[in-house]
Amino acid sequence: MQTWKRTLIGLVAGLAAAASTLPASAQQAGTQFIGITGYRVGPYGANGAAFFGGFTDYLAMINERDGGVNGVKLSWEECETEYNNAKGVECYERLKTKSATGPTAIHPMSTGITYAILDKAVTDKIPLITLGYGRTDATDGRVFPWVFPILSNYWDAATGIVKFIGEKEGGAANLKGKKIVLLYHDSAYGKEPHPVLEAEAKKLGFELKMIPVPHPGNEQQSQWLQIRQYQPNWVILWGWGVMSATALQTAQKVGFPREKMVGNWWAGSEIDTVAAGPAATGYYAASLNLAGKGFPVVKDIEDKVYAKGKGGDAKLVGTVLWNRGMAAAMITVEAVRKAQEKYGKKPVSGEQVRWGIENLKLDAGRMKALGFNTMLPPLEVSCQDHGGSGQVRFQQWTGTEWKSASDWMRGDSVLVRKMIEESAAKYAAEKGIKPGCAS
Amino acid sequence: MLYRESGQFKTSYAADQQLFPILQDRAAVLALLAFALVGVPLVATDYWFTAILMPFLVFSLATLGLNILTGYAGQLSLGTAAFMAVGAVAAYNFQLRVPGIPILVSFMLGGLSAAAVGVLFGLPSLRIKGFYLAVATLAAQFFIPWLLVKVSWFSNHSASGVITAQPVVIAGFAFDTPVRKYLLVLVIVAVMALAAKNMVRSRVGRAWMAVRDMDVAASVIGIRIMQTKLIAFAVSSFYCGVAGALYAFAYLGSVEPDGFNLDLSFRILFMVIIGGVGSILGSFLGAAFITLLPILLEVILTDVTAMTGIALPPGFISMAQLVVFGALIIFFLIVEPHGLARLWQIGKEKLRLWPFPH
Structure with missing residues (x-):
């Protein structure tokens, strides 16, 4: 028993010592740091592994193929949330101070975590990108300037x-x-x-x-x-x-x-x-996006990342969620690129990235140039419309893979818009927000 | 030697009955409180406030609530998160629907609403005990979040059942920065913890322990079982309700009913077990262990891999963290089945004799 106790005390002391001498993990200066609140364990770990696999693979590919965005290399760190709201908040707080320019933009990938950091993101000036989940009425950017339910809600x-x-x-x-x-x-x-x-x-x-x-x-x-x-x-x-x-x-x-x-x-x-x-x-x-490997961007990732042994799990490449994660990374990267147009070719801050997302325009030609072809619908974000597309596409399961079953199509956008505006106006009244577009 | 109370003579009943009868304890608690109130705000960063200290304090309060019920009154409950949800949603609704109501009153009413619900779900405890009671309180855990989503009135007709807490303003002073919120939570938790410490040695608290140790004997000596158990449920749920309100208003800002799930109830139960069943201090230690240790482990593992430059597959650190954390729980339960509070007690005994242990 005595030795047990001594081991215990030693262990506690060791942990405390380790904690006190924690080196501040310095991000490489001069890079665009991207904070990732991800999950690869826990009840939805399988979903998260695919999404965040695609996300980091795309970032790695941009570094390998293009040397970053206009010469600014990307760096990133992933923090495990386990799809748990409290851990999500902790990750968010941890990532936000890791770099002078903040975590670029956060993809919470969980409605609960989105809600939990919604107010904090406004104060911290960090954009949130929620692809197909989260607050639907955040599509009204006049009330929710920092939240972007990109693509569709x-x-x-x-x-x-x-x-x-x-x-x-x-x-x-x-x-x-x-x-x-x-x-x-x-x-x-x-x-x-x-x-x-x-x-x-x-x-x-x-x-x-x-x-x-x-x-x-x-x-x-x-x-x-x-x-x-x-x-x-x-x-x-x-x-x-x-x-x-x-x-x-x-x-x-x-x-x-x-x-x-x-x-x-x-x-x-x-x-x-x-x-x-x-x-x-x-x-x-x-x-929200097509599955499959038949897109030039996937080939680029396979050639530049997986061929060098730097990728994640190769089995996930081309799955629906992996492709979506890649699309999410692409939107982040393109927002950075857009922000650089206005603010100069250096790491950009959350506020500048927000401007970049809000003015993001990816038409069919640009999608093709990026290697995404028809995987995503054309996207045009504005202050009025933080969704930017509102289109969905239907796929049918053949027994082995998802096959496209329709073109990109829009539902009843008039009805949806009306309901979004009503809901957003109610939120604005509840929180005392004055809706409006930043100039 | 450090901890010897020799020479501290009690010459009045008041001195004999005070909360911390030993001078060293008193000094330590006061010093800790002073440090938390003054020292911490001077040195801590926003990350510490929002990600470490706030959840620690809020979960400590919830653990304290469950400890009153499980540790002192001996009634096993799995409805903690549900009672927290009631507190959060009730405080939100009072704030929303009663114009000009002070926020502290809303917290209080939130706690009282949770207490009322707690009493309701505590009724089965009059007939059933132990694990069967845990299953009965499980009903609360499933029913309440379901009800909060089902009846949209509770969330002011939000499409997804999510409530967004109103800003916390007391007497014109806005608690809007992390440090201010931290101080608010700290004061509430400190007051309620001291109240709990006082309560468990009062007549009510002694009745709880009597019922816990042997209910038949307790009823023979004249303790009303029904009243005692229901008071335990009410007080416990009150604490959980206030913790829930703080969770929503000070910590997260927006909460959804699904966040108050069984998983959270279990976590709080584990905090009680690891911290020490039937100990106020243990509630804090347990909350610290379960909330903070995984973060610490993850930070250490991330930094170690970053320093050594080992390329690990993604997700490896998270898995390793879970493995280490699980192993530590087992380790602590083997070494000290009575929880971390018991370790502290042993430490105190040792300090009493130190440096001449016989």
């Missing part, structure tokens, strides 16, 4: 899915009298599309039934029994994690055609469909 997705279903039925007019079920994860995330879908149902005259699945959703017999009795024409799957795969398997069991199921983008990655096995074949999902 949940309401764009919901109305986009309705439009896609309408097209499959041969026109939106044919939706009248059709029955659509929303099978959703019973959480704040799952409730997000309710108001727009209700508005759409009223407008287009389809019957909407919303069925919740309690977290985590690995048991859905009763829900699918309900669906079978109701006999809907389509099922919209608003799933997350294990729930999506279970839904597909249970659909197969009760004999509901997967070709009549449309998921949103969090229910539409390989992680969901591979887990469901053959039951997933034919299933559609809305996507």
